[in-house]
Amino acid sequence: MNIFALFAVGIQSTRSLWRFGQTVLGVIFRHPVPGTSIIPILPDGRLVLIRRRDNGLWALPGGMVDWGEDIPSTVDRELKEETGLELVKIRRLVGVYSAPDRDPRIHSICVVVEAEVRGNMEVQDTLEVMDIQAFHPDSLPPEPMSHDHTQQLQDYLKGLTTLA
Template identity: 75%
Template sequence: MKNFAFFTPVMQSIHSLWRFAQTVLGIIFRHPITGTSVIPILPDGRIVLIRRTDNGRWALPGGMVDWGEDVPSTVRRELMEETGLEVTNIRRLVGVYSSPERDPRIHSICIVVEADVQGEMTIPDALEVMEIQAFAPNSLPKADMSHDHTQQLQDYLNGLTTLA
C-alpha cells in the first residue's frame, strides 16, 4: 500500500505537466485548444460550481480535451477530477464558445454541456480547485465568474443553444 501512496502524487504531477505541455503546444502552433465546460445538475436540481485556485473565481467544471479523447469522455473525466462527481447523463449541448478573449491564458474553443450528476462532492485536486458548492438556479453567484462562464450559465438558464 505504501507504493500506491507514492504513485498517486507522481501521476498527478505527470497529468499537470501534460496539461501545461498542451497549453504550450497550442501557443507555439497558434491553433485554438478545444475544451469543455459542464453544467452539472444534482438530482435535487442544484448546479455545482467550483472556485478556481488560480483566480479565486467561481467557475463551471471543465478542461481541455486530451489527445485521443472525445468530448463526452472529457466531460466525464474533468467533472470527476474537479468535483468527484459522476456524470449519469449528458442532457444537451448548451453552446460552443470560441471568442479569442474568452480565456485569458490561451485561445480556446469551449463546448458546454448540461449533465445530470451524482455522488459526493470532493476536491480531488486542491491545486486546481479550492471550493465546491451546489447552488439553486435562482441563487447562483452574481459576482464576475471565471472566463465566460457567466454568459454560459445565462444562456443555459435562458434555454438557449449558443454558437458564439
C-alpha cells in the same frame, strides 16, 4: 569525415530540428485548443460550481480535451477530477464558445454541456479547485465568474443553444 563535415551535418540537423520545433509550436500556439465546460445538475436540481484556485472566482468545472479523447470522455474525466461527481448522462449541448479572448490563458474553443450527475462533491484536484458548492438556479453567486462562464450560465438558464 573531417571535423568540418561533422560540424556541417550538425548544423543541418540543428536547423531541421529547429524547423520541426517551430512547426510544433505553431500548431500548439497558433490553433485554438478544444475544451469543455460542464453545467452539472444534481438530482435535487442544484447546479454545481467550483471556486478556482488561480483567480479565486466561481466557475463551471471543465477543462481541455486530451489527445485521443472525445468530448463525452472529457466531460466525464473533468467532472471526476474537479468535483468527485459521477456523470449519469449528458442532457444537452448548451453551446460552443470560441471568442479568442474568452480564456485569459490561451485561445480555446469551449463546448458547454448540461450534465446529470450524482455522488458526493469533494475537491479532487487541490491545485486547481479550492471549493465546490451546489446552488439553486435562483441563488447563484454574484458575478463575476471566471472566463466567460457567466455568459455560458446565462445562456443555459435562458434555454439557449449558443454558437459564439
